[in-house]
Amino acid sequence: SYELTQSLSVSVALGQTARITCVGNNIGTRNVHWYQQKSGQAPVLVIYKDKNRPPGIPERLSGSNSGNTATLIITRAQDGDEGDYYCQVWDGGSEMVFGGGTKLTVL
Amino acid sequence: QVHLVQSGAEVKKSGASVKVSCKASGYTFSGYAVHWVRQAPGQGLEWMGWINPGTGNTKYSRKFQARVTITRDTFASTVYMELSSLRFEDTAVYYCARDAGLNWGSFHFWGQGTLVAVSS
Numbered sequence: 001s002y003e004l005t006q007s008l009s010v011s012v013a014l015g016q017t018a019r020i021t022c023v024g025n026n027i028g029t030r031n032v033h034w035y036q037q038k039s040g041q042a043p044v045l046v047i048y049k050d051k052n053r054p055p056g057i058p059e060r061l062s063g064s065n066s067g068n069t070a071t072l073i074i075t076r077a078q079d080g081d082e083g084d085y086y087c088q089v090w091d092g093g094s095e096m097v098f099g100g101g102t103k104l105t106v107l
Numbered sequence: 108q109v110h111l112v113q114s115g116a117e118v119k120k121s122g123a124s125v126k127v128s129c130k131a132s133g134y135t136f137s138g139y140a141v142h143w144v145r146q147a148p149g150q151g152l153e154w155m156g157w158i159n160p161g162t163g164n165t166k167y168s169r170k171f172q173a174r175v176t177i178t179r180d181t182f183a184s185t186v187y188m189e190l191s192s193l194r195f196e197d198t199a200v201y202y203c204a205r206d207a208g209l210n211w212g213s214f215h216f217w218g219q220g221t222l223v224a225v226s227s
Contacts, residue, residue, distance in 0.1 A: 001169075033213040035152070042202055042217040043144075043152065054215060086152050090212035094166045096142065096154040 002091035004099035011105045012077045020102045022070040022087030030089045032070040034063060037101075038083040046085075047072060077106050109133040111141075111203050111218035118224045124191040127221045129203030136184040137161035140206035142214055143177060143188045145199040155201075158186060159209055193225045 005023040012018035022032060032050050035043040045054050047063040050070065060075045074081050087099040114128040129141065142157040156167035158177045165177050176189045186203060201221045204214035 031212070035214070037152075042220050043204075043214070044217070045213065045215050048207065048211075048213045048215070088152075088154075088213070095168055096157075096212055098144075098152040098154065101151040 001095065002089070002097050004087055004089065004097055006085075006087060006099040006102045008100075009103045009105065011107055012074070013107050014078070015076055018074040018077050018081070018104060018106075020072040020074075020085050020104065022072075022099050023068055024070075024089065025068060027068055027070050027089065028066045030065075030092070032063065032065050033088045034072045035086045035088065036081075036083050037086065043086065074104070079106050082106050109205065109216045111205060111216055113201075113203060113218040113221045116222040116224070118226065119193050121194055121225055121227045123193050123225075124189055125193060125223050126187055126189040127201050127203075127223070129186045129188070129218050131160075131184045131186070131205065134205075136181060138209070140209050140211075141177075141179075141186045142204045142206065143175075144202045144204055144214070146202070146220075147196070147199040150199075153199075155188070157206070160186065161209070190223075193223075195225050195227060197223065198225045199223060 034047040036046045037043040050065040051063045062073045064071050084101045086101045110132045112130045140157050143155040155171050158165045160179045174191045179186045203218040205216040207215045
């Protein structure tokens, strides 16, 4: 089965840039979606199809995907960006797969 | 605007079944797939399966294939997820989520979640 690997945690200073990675075999050939989940809330889609932002998601959030790594980039990090971030792909068969999640802390 | 409203929390005994509903509004019900995703306490997200509300066709995760059934009521614009043979490890928040289309495989709108607690 297809697996996605994320770092358990990432820390970023207020106003700086955070990079959250998602590693999978030839992930660059798949569409990657990213979700933010704040404590006690439902997840929210923040990036779909590698680099597209849904309405209401700030331009500070962007995505890239190539080779074996997809990356969610958060520039000018704010306190409100704290939470858990999950990457997700369709494995090409019939399964949707999530990464294990990365906890983002803004210092 | 799109809304997905789920049924309330459930407490079940081990071995029982649970059925969670997800009422959709604000869009054409048959035009978008609906998925179910669960999250155990302190754990990550886990995809369970999806349904095409227009046709009723379903796909299930291999992990849940034998125990999960997703159905829909088109007149009520509601999708249901039933999980049988519950065990303690099924204690989780269960979410429904709407796709961007019928087979995009991305979850653009989410319900508020339904806590299912399983006791022995």
